[in-house]
Amino acid sequence: MSQTSTALPVREDIQSEYKWHVEDIYATEEQWQTDLAKVKNDLPAIGAYKDTLSQSVDKLAACLRLRDEINILAGKLFAYARLHRDENTANAKYQALVGKTEGMLAEASAATSFIEPEILAMPDQVLATYRREQPLADYSFYFDNLDRQKQHILSPAEEEILSRSAEATQASETIFNMLAHADMKFPDISGKNGNPVALSEGRYRSLIMSNDRRVRKDAFTGLFGTYNSYRNTFAATLSGNVKKNIFYARTRKFASTLESALSDGNIPVGVYDNLLATINSNLAPLHRYIALKKKALQLDTIHMYDLYTPLAQHVKFDIPYADGLKLVRDGLAPLGPEYTDILNKGLTSGWIDVYENKGKQTGAYCWGVYGVHPFVLLNYNDRLEDVSTLAHEMGHAIHSHYSQATQPYATSQYTIFTAEVASTTNEILLNDYLLKTTTDKQKKLYLINQYLEMVRATVYRQTMFAEFERDIYNKAEDGETLTADLLDEMWHNLNVKYYGPDMVVDKEIDIEWARIPHFYWNFYVYQYVTGYAAATTLAAKMLEEKADAQKKYIGFLKSGGSDYPINILKKAGVDMSTPEPVELTLNKFSGMLDELEKILSIS
Incomplete structure (x- = not known):
């Protein structure tokens, strides 16, 4: 379908x-x-x-x-x-x-x-x-x-x-969800063939990757223009959520809301601050990527709506769901037969809601239900990105399955810090599989870009989110009011810093903060970055050490919440108290940039 x-x-x-x-x-x-x-x-x-x-x-x-x-x-x-x-x-x-x-x-x-x-x-x-x-x-x-x-x-x-x-303090998040996902109406835009297309959050993800620059620009302005019409309401809901979290942190005698948020996993505040400092010291590879993308796309200027454009513009990965399932099975084979058996059960036993329909929650997630099985929401649209999302969410699902099957309820709930490791390991293994098995030069170029985009979106972009979140809490804790103008300015400046001198930071992007549901989850996003760095290390071990690494990895999935996340990961072979996992990730990113540059130089 x-x-x-x-x-x-x-x-x-x-x-x-x-x-x-x-x-x-x-x-x-x-x-x-x-x-x-x-x-x-x-x-x-x-x-x-x-x-x-x-x-x-x-x-x-x-x-x-x-x-x-x-x-x-x-x-x-x-x-x-x-x-x-x-x-x-x-x-x-x-x-x-x-x-x-x-x-x-x-x-x-x-x-x-x-x-x-x-x-x-x-x-x-x-x-x-x-x-x-x-x-x-x-x-x-x-x-x-x-x-x-x-x-x-x-x-x-x-x-x-x-x-x-x-219950009363959930109002900000509830209002955000109702406004963004139920009440807000986006305009129709003209598609590549000239026919009208009903813009939605789900469809935006496809439109912004269009080879037609006019289509992606129209989708970009249509989406963010609609959000901008409600900018003061979104500022009020976000500010209300920030005030709620500050209230709980201060009531519980934490030095800051950040300290409070990290407390559940026993994560030192220094881990968060050091991550931001490390990435800020290594923005040059991202700036290099933007410059290479500008060159590959043959653009005089590169805009924010060009970021998601595939480098190989005439390559089409039209992957029906059945084919996507096969790719996920093959890509995750290094995790071993035991893992693969559970994966197959999840793919065929009603765990997954696949396609977008009118009114359906946007995006994707996994929801574990103790004593039943996990549930995965997708909005599958036959893109390679959707296959990656499937692998990602099934990582969460199998983590939940193992934790709930192995641990008593008291220790069955793993922390967010480890959750993103299980999902991102799957994405990395899938991408490595595709890179190794693809011989067509244009498709190879596309896949290299897919990897670079994964790091850009998961490591650099999520760190930018984490920096924004830290900064708005610092301002609010100092008594400053979070107005729409202030939030726009902060978001704009971060985009300028992260994306570097080649990027034209369009005015429309200033309202993007209003679109991010994660800002209602209280210092959640940094764990995408730490999770990706840990997953990069674990995936490398899986490909090199095989059976021993598989055994340790399954042990990690079975651990649930039976220990602090840093200890659980250390047993699996990743020491997140050191900078090595992040450095390994950035080195791999730089190496892939070298591969991209070689392809561009001979094209």
């Missing part, structure tokens, strides 16, 4: 084989309602443990197990509602179910908020004695991590207040 018609299909027109099986979570809405009622009924039961946890190891263990049961059910309830909503974000029924679930999650958080303060108030000797007992065996790392964060956990009453505030 190809999504090449100008009008987006409605959900009902998509064939069932290309839809995920949300019914694997709940076969009917009645079952969903039953579990929602069960969670609500369990909340008073867990509340009955309040002020009793120090009485016996059995009470403490029973309370923690009941919390796990509540959280597992809550995860299923939210996933069912959210996945259905994302099939069509304008569907009022599932908007309502998501709202119901968010209310339930806030209630559950409030009802269980006494647990950690009460554990921390227990005499050290009592807790140490309890921890040696079998009923608490699954919670050893949980207790270690809790003790580490002791100074940031408040009294039971204060924790309950913070928990109850969660």
Whole structure:
């Protein structure tokens, strides 16, 4: 099935084989309602443990197990509602179910908020004695991590207040999603053949890669011109989200919002700052890439809307979904037969929602559901980029599968820091496979550009995002108001610095900050960079060391959240406390620039 018609299909027109099986979570809405009622009924039961946890190891263990049961059910309830909503974000029924679930999650958080303060108030000797007992065996790392964060956990009453505030403080992100993905209407533009094309976020990704410069410029101005019409609203939603995170960080006695965000993974702030410093010291290869791209495209001036243009302009990778599946299977073969078996199961068992339809959530993601299986959202449009996205999201999915199959719930949730390693390793292996098996010179040129674009978008661009995020929080924490004008100026200046002297930084790009959902996820994006650097190292080991590297890698995937991410990666063979993984990545990027220059010189 190809999504090449100008009008987006409605959900009902998509064939069932290309839809995920949300019914694997709940076969009917009645079952969903039953579990929602069960969670609500369990909340008073867990509340009955309040002020009793120090009485016996059995009470403490029973309370923690009941919390796990509540959280597992809550995860299923939210996933069912959210996945259905994302099939069509304008569907009022599932908007309502998501709202119901968010209310339930806030209630559950409030009802269980006494647990950690009460554990921390227990005499050290009592807790140490309890921890040696079998009923608490699954919670050893949980207790270690809790003790580490002791100074940031408040009294039971204060924790309950913070928990109850969660639903109200999600308003900024909710408004952003509704405005950007449901209410905002983009203009039609004239396609390459002159026929009108309905511009959407999903279609923009194809249009901006068009060989026709007029098409990509029109898509660029149409998309960002629409965002610019709502610039003050987007500034207000982003500012509200920043204020929310500052409030929680200060309430929990962190020195900064950044420190608060990194605390969960026990990541030192220095890792973040050093990453930005390292990339800022190595912008020259990116500037060189822009200059080479300008030359390859034979442009007098290179604009922001030229960035995504393939260097081999007459190469067409029209990859139907079935062919994309084969490429992913072949490209990921170095991960070994055990991994491949799970991959095949995921590709054929209703894990994936493949094609774009009217109202569908844009982009792509993986959603792990404990006790069920992962779910992957795609908006597949027969491009090589879509094949890479499939490999990426299946990396997340198989990471979730291994973690949830191997770890008890208490340690099944891996951190974001390691999540991006599992997904990006797949992308790198796929790209390496394509480069090695492609002999056509123009296709080889295209693939080299694909690799360079991956590094540009994942390492350089995400570091630029991370720098923007750090800077807006610094300004907000100093009391400065985040106006649309200020955000535009900051974004423009960063683009000038990162892309260098050859790039014309068009005025339209200044509003791009308004389009980025990751800025509502609180210092998330830097982990794309660290993840890519770790993945580059792991992929190299997989190709060189083979069986031993496969074994270590599967061990990494099975580790879930059973240790701090830097320790987990070190066991897999990557030391993220050193600059070596980032340096290896930038060296590989520079080497690929050399290959590009050779091809251009003989073309």
